[in-house]
Amino acid sequence: MTSSEVEYVRSLIGLRPERAFEECGTLLSIQPHPDDTEIAAGGTVAKLVKRGCRVIYVTVTDGGAGTTSPSIKWEELSSMRKKEQQAAAQTLGVTELVWLDYRDSELRPTLELRNKLITLIRQYRPDLILTVDPWLLYEAHPDHIATGLAASEAYFFSNLPNVNREDIDRGLKPHLTKHIAYYWTKNPNIYIDITDVIDLKMKAIEAHKSQFGPEDINLYRKISQKIGEKRGFGYGEAFKVLNHYALHVNFYADLL
Numbered sequence: 329m330t331s332s333e334v335e336y337v338r339s340l341i342g343l344r345p346e347r348a349f350e351e352c353g354t355l356l357s358i359q360p361h362p363d364d365t366e367i368a369a370g371g372t373v374a375k376l377v378k379r380g381c382r383v384i385y386v387t388v389t390d391g392g393a394g395t396t397s398p399s400i401k402w403e404e405l406s407s408m409r410k411k412e413q414q415a416a417a418q419t420l421g422v423t424e425l426v427w428l429d430y431r432d433s434e435l436r437p438t439l440e441l442r443n444k445l446i447t448l449i450r451q452y453r454p455d456l457i458l459t460v461d462p463w464l465l466y467e468a469h470p471d472h473i474a475t476g477l478a479a480s481e482a483y484f485f486s487n488l489p490n491v492n493r494e495d496i497d498r499g500l501k502p503h504l505t506k507h508i509a510y511y512w513t514k515n516p517n518i519y520i521d522i523t524d525v526i527d528l529k530m531k532a533i534e535a536h537k538s539q540f541g542p543e544d545i546n547l548y549r550k551i552s553q554k555i556g557e558k559r560g561f562g563y564g565e566a567f568k569v570l571n572h573y574a575l576h577v578n579f580y581a582d583l584l
């Protein structure tokens with residue numbers, strides 16, 4: 329499609345990727361593991377918090393598989409990673425953290441997970457949901473695929489009262505979130521300039537001490553730089569922003 333055709337289809341379905349972050353009052357970040365949000369979107373989160381946006385992290389798995397050392401036990405690592413995630417989030421100004429504690433490396437996009445996420449969406453009523461792109465070609469990590477799929481389904485159904493009806497019966501209201509933004513995505517439609525907060529982002533990543541050494545930290549800085557180059561920024565982060573109309577029977581969605 330030409331860029332004017334893309335603009336036409338976007339206008340038909342009311343998709344405004346640039347507005348998703350600009351107009352965000354509440355962001356729900358649904359991440360597979362402690363650390364994903366910082367690596368993929370830490371700069372964007374820092375900017376949103378500075379702008380007064382409320383940010384809530386939902387971490388789906390407990391992170392207990394994330395080590396190559398045979399001497400660290402599952403529970404020990406899991407509790408260590410929770411503390412690291414709290415410190416990392418705090419660095420970015422985020423203090424609201426929700427833990428779903430599914431077992432790391434074994435996640436599936438179950439109805440139970442979807443419904444838990446629907447409940448959280450109805451509780452927090454975000455303007456934007458941030459999550460991992462589950463349709464990334466060659467993605468092998470089941471937790472990433474399952475989190476992205478379950479978050480997408482929850483986004484899609486949370487405004488329908490008869491889906492996960494128990495929420496409505498106990499007083500929650502259906503909620504239509506304006507946009508969903510995917511990171512680690514092949515065809516981003518928005519680039520955020522994070523040059524002014526790159527040091528904060530790197531500090532947040534460094535807080536995940538059990539996960540990253542100096543080489544990893546350097547790699548993530550370089551990746552942010554590489555993404556930024558696409559738009560002439562010093563450092564950047566890239567997202568694919570979609571809305572309800574793009575996520576069902578829309579054969580243009582990958583081009584939008």
Ligand SMILES: [Zn+2]
Binds near residue numbers: 360364472
């Ligand atoms: Zn992850």
